[in-house]
Amino acid sequence: MYQRENQEFGSGTGGGAVALAPATFGRAGLVEATGPALEAPRRRSWGEVDLVVDLGVRLGSPEWFRGLATLGGMLAALWYVAPGFTPLPGNVPAKLAPARFDEMRAIGVAPAAYGADSGRRLAATDRAEPLTSTPERPRLDLVATIGLGDGIARMLEREGASSADAAQAASLVAEAVPLSDIAGGTKLAITLGRRPNREVARPLDGLSFRARFDLALSLERVNGALVLNRQPIAVDDTPMRLTGDVGDSLYRSERSAGATPSVVADYIRAVAPHVDIGDISPFDRYDLVFEHKRAATGEVQTGRLLYAGITHGGKQTRLLRWTLDGREQWFDAAGAGERREGFSMPVSGARMTSNFGMRFHPILGFSRMHQGIDLAAPYGTPIVAASDGVVRFAGWHGGHGNFVQIAHAGGMGTGYGHMSRYVVRPGQSVRQGQLIGYVGSTGLSTGPHCHFEVYRGGHPINPATARFAMTSQIAGDALKRFRATLARLTALPLGGRAEVAASAKASSRG
Numbered sequence: 001m002y003q004r005e006n007q008e009f010g011s012g013t014g015g016g017a018v019a020l021a022p023a024t025f026g027r028a029g030l031v032e033a034t035g036p037a038l039e040a041p042r043r044r045s046w047g048e049v050d051l052v053v054d055l056g057v058r059l060g061s062p063e064w065f066r067g068l069a070t071l072g073g074m075l076a077a078l079w080y081v082a083p084g085f086t087p088l089p090g091n092v093p094a095k096l097a098p099a100r101f102d103e104m105r106a107i108g109v110a111p112a113a114y115g116a117d118s119g120r121r122l123a124a125t126d127r128a129e130p131l132t133s134t135p136e137r138p139r140l141d142l143v144a145t146i147g148l149g150d151g152i153a154r155m156l157e158r159e160g161a162s163s164a165d166a167a168q169a170a171s172l173v174a175e176a177v178p179l180s181d182i183a184g185g186t187k188l189a190i191t192l193g194r195r196p197n198r199e200v201a202r203p204l205d206g207l208s209f210r211a212r213f214d215l216a217l218s219l220e221r222v223n224g225a226l227v228l229n230r231q232p233i234a235v236d237d238t239p240m241r242l243t244g245d246v247g248d249s250l251y252r253s254e255r256s257a258g259a260t261p262s263v264v265a266d267y268i269r270a271v272a273p274h275v276d277i278g279d280i281s282p283f284d285r286y287d288l289v290f291e292h293k294r295a296a297t298g299e300v301q302t303g304r305l306l307y308a309g310i311t312h313g314g315k316q317t318r319l320l321r322w323t324l325d326g327r328e329q330w331f332d333a334a335g336a337g338e339r340r341e342g343f344s345m346p347v348s349g350a351r352m353t354s355n356f357g358m359r360f361h362p363i364l365g366f367s368r369m370h371q372g373i374d375l376a377a378p379y380g381t382p383i384v385a386a387s388d389g390v391v392r393f394a395g396w397h398g399g400h401g402n403f404v405q406i407a408h409a410g411g412m413g414t415g416y417g418h419m420s421r422y423v424v425r426p427g428q429s430v431r432q433g434q435l436i437g438y439v440g441s442t443g444l445s446t447g448p449h450c451h452f453e454v455y456r457g458g459h460p461i462n463p464a465t466a467r468f469a470m471t472s473q474i475a476g477d478a479l480k481r482f483r484a485t486l487a488r489l490t491a492l493p494l495g496g497r498a499e500v501a502a503s504a505k506a507s508s509r510g
């Protein structure tokens with residue numbers, strides 16, 4: 001809103017024409033021409049000049065121009081006295097003479113961005129010449145670790161050798177030991193020699209590392225060419241034999257005697273089928289032999305458990321790890337292997353559609369004995385051997401279509417019919433779970449299924465009630481070798497303390 005002293009003349013009452021009072025300035029001089037005059041406007045003398053002119057009304061009048069000129073004059077005066085944007089001068093340090101400046105700079109502390117040359121020393125003068133290059137070390141001795149999946153050549157190049165040197169070194173090392181045999185984590189000592197200039201890689205002057213537990217290798221530069229040296233390390237690989245009382249805990253006793261956790265776990269797995277582990281008493285004795293290698297340089301490597309023995313309640317059990325027919329298992333002193341019971345179903349996820357017994361044959365149209373069970377499964381489902389054994393028959397067998405028969409230990413046998421295809425031949429040894437063929441519908445069959453038969457003594461029995469109990473038996477010459485190995489291991493001195501020097505076998509396989 002807008003206020004001035006004669007605001008009471010507002011046009012608030014009644015209608016009628018509104019005219020400006022001639023003697024007043026500005027918008028306030030409104031009077032009602034027709035209404036009763038409330039009060040006569042106060043008249044101003046000519047000497048009383050209104051400096052504040054409303055520029056919104058009476059545009060172009062002399063008063064308006066005067067008001068504009070007044071405004072312009074005031075803006076000009078403001079512009080004239082305004083301080084402007086130039087910084088105000090503060091305290092300016094005195095200008096230093098050039099020599100004094102250098103001296104101050106040398107001992108001053110200032111940000112490096114301002115060209116600081118901090119420290120209590122004199123700045124270089126013009127008499128000091130900057131170096132164009134720094135001298136190099138004549139040789140570098142490095143130790144690098146080869147990573148898993150890494151290669152010697154790649155690692156040497158990474159450390160600064162030229163690719164030609166790296167390739168040559170790798171091929172020399174490969175003469176001694178397959179490069180893939182060098183274990184990840186092997187440390188290599190590398191020597192890089194002097195080079196004529198910085199543009200070329202340093203020559204590889206030396207390389208030494210332990211390529212294998214029993215072999216150290218080194219490369220040396222002789223008359224400009226790399227030469228390979230092999231240093232076999234004597235290794236005593238006499239197995240370690242430990243024996244003692246079970247005491248409070250079988251695990252703790254064996255561990256404190258020097259067996260590794262994996263050896264103890266192997267031991268417990270081996271003896272568990274023969275001795276009730278929970279029934280072992282503190283006075284029972286354990287006896288075990290495991291692979292053990294000791295290098296002349298002091299390192300020791302421990303391998304698998306070879307022999308597990310336990311004397312429990314006066315009865316001695318002796319078990320030896322042995323491989324028979326490609327299957328490694330624990331055999332007792334008489335050469336009998338682990339007893340394995342039961343068999344696995346030949347088709348996984350199959351639905352039994354026909355049981356063992358008399359039934360009405362869907363194709364032949366009369367009742368007859370069903371000598372097995374039918375396992376329905378889609379075409380091509382794998383059929384696996386129900387147990388270890390030897391294939392007796394594989395071929396076309398009348399109503400059975402493509403048929404495979406397997407003979408198992410203990411006078412047991414299995415048959416598999418209606419196969420679309422079989423992948424074994426007579427005389428072949430198969431393991432439990434090994435693929436022998438695929439589900440089909442060959443022979444007298446109404447749809448894809450596997451006809452599964454089980455025989456005992458050559459006669460079909462009900463697979464649902466059949467019991468397999470299989471034990472492998474070592475016989476003949478193998479049994480002689482088995483007994484000799486058992487005798488050798490159990491005759492080892494306790495603690496495997498054979499002198500390294502006496503039995504050390506300088507391995508020169510490299």
Ligand SMILES: [Zn+2]
Binds near residue numbers: 370
């Ligand atoms: Zn059948």
